[in-house]
Amino acid sequence: MKYANSGSKIGVILTIIILGLISALVVINNMNSEKANETITSKLPKIEGQPTLGKEDAPVNIVEFGDFKCPACKTWAESIFPQLVNDYVDTGKAKFSYINVLFHGEESKLASLAAESVLKNSPNEYWNFHKELFKEQPSRITPEKILEIGRKFANVDLERLETDIKQQTVIEELNNDLELVQELNVQQTPTILINDTIVNNPFDYGELKKLIPESVMN
Numbered sequence: 640m641k642y643a644n645s646g647s648k649i650g651v652i653l654t655i656i657i658l659g660l661i662s663a664l665v666v667i668n669n670m671n672s673e674k675a676n677e678t679i680t681s682k683l684p685k686i687e688g689q690p691t692l693g694k695e696d697a698p699v700n701i702v703e704f705g706d707f708k709c710p711a712c713k714t715w716a717e718s719i720f721p722q723l724v725n726d727y728v729d730t731g732k733a734k735f736s737y738i739n740v741l742f743h744g745e746e747s748k749l750a751s752l753a754a755e756s757v758l759k760n761s762p763n764e765y766w767n768f769h770k771e772l773f774k775e776q777p778s779r780i781t782p783e784k785i786l787e788i789g790r791k792f793a794n795v796d797l798e799r800l801e802t803d804i805k806q807q808t809v810i811e812e813l814n815n816d817l818e819l820v821q822e823l824n825v826q827q828t829p830t831i832l833i834n835d836t837i838v839n840n841p842f843d844y845g846e847l848k849k850l851i852p853e854s855v856m857n
């Protein structure tokens with residue numbers, strides 16, 4: 640009986656702890672959703688030399704700071720990005736640029752070197768290659784994996800791709816991206832900017848839409 644008693648006491652204590660944790664989570668969640676209405680004004684990053692999708696003269700600039708190894712970036716790339724492209728890029732209202740972030744170390748670097756190589760040598764394949772890199776998650780990115788992805792594209796020169804990742808011939812592009820990351824003090828990926836405003840919650844499509852100036856909506 641003694642054991643049963645202490646057992647039920649522990650049960651009560653555990654229940655109290657769990658309830659406490661749940662209410663703390665609810666409070667944190669509420670704080671987050673309040674924060675979702677705020678936006679931080681920032682500088683517009685220089686998109687010269689970056690892969691850019693859409694019409695050059697599109698009135699709105701959307702920029703992603705992303706990491707090919709970041710799971711949230713994969714989710715964003717496969718859920719929100721296609722909607723944005725459909726609603727704003729394909730309609731000529733916005734153009735979309737992507738800047739590499741290397742928060743996940745060597746694998747991020749390798750994927751980004753490969754993407755920059757494809758951008759330089761076969762720019763028409765860039766966005767498909769970009770998509771494939773996200774699709775590969777959570778597989779390990781190795782030079783062999785990069786070539787395996789490259790093989791899916793008839794226009795990608797595999798020898799050049801191999802040389803570019805081995806000799807890091809496009810490292811300047813990565814250094815340039817790093818400068819932009821530091822300039823904007825990017826702390827998390829994906830970080831999405833609509834013109835000069837950082838989107839607080841890039842997964843909230845409604846918030847993204849609200850940041851698109853009304854003047855381009857018609």
Ligand code: CA
Nearest residue numbers: 689739812816
């Ligand atoms: Ca770049």
